[in-house]
Amino acid sequence: GDSVIQMQGQVTLSENDFLFINCTYSTTGYPTLFWYVQYSGEGPQLLLQVTTANNKGSSRGFEATYDKGTTSFHLQKTSVQEIDSAVYYCAMSHPSGSFNKLTFGAGTRLAVCP
């Protein structure tokens, strides 16, 4: 069945460090891929999405490339700030035969120290 794997449960960085959060997915066909960010006490907010394989999405300095070959959608940011501390969820939807049902990964908690 469909699945999204985020191996890193927690990432701790200092300000201005490089961020890399791993995400791989498993499904048939060509899903749409998303990164959502959830700040403490809030609902998940869309960070970026990519619909087409081999395209890159970017927002607020974050970027992720939809790599169909490795079935990956890793999230990167060159220089993190303390305000980036949150939980990041990789997710996918499969519009073919599905009404926008999202499958989420387990989430990666990012803590950025000043």
Place this chain on the structure above:
Amino acid sequence: GPKVLQIPSHQIIDMGQMVTLNCDPVSNHLYFYWYKQILGQQMEFLVNFYNGKVMEKSKLFKDQFSVERPDGSYFTLKIQPTALEDSAVYFCASSLSYNNQAPLFGEGTRLSVL
């Protein structure tokens, strides 16, 4: 920007009682969703809803669960009767279409079943 509002933010209820979680989706959105997140775990799809009907539901959407949206009012999730394992945060989401459009999430209702 547009928001999905969820009422209440926290609900405490005794096992076996009925509970209704309310969601006020974005006004021009047509597709509505409920997701469940048990503390420390990933968000899981429960159900999506369009044009007065359930389009898809997961195995987590037990017989005790029901959803509805009477004309123009709240999109509701009702659980009757509640069980201890229903304790979780329930997130409502909505979207204008289902094709490659990221759902917009509310802040969640924390349900505690005692």
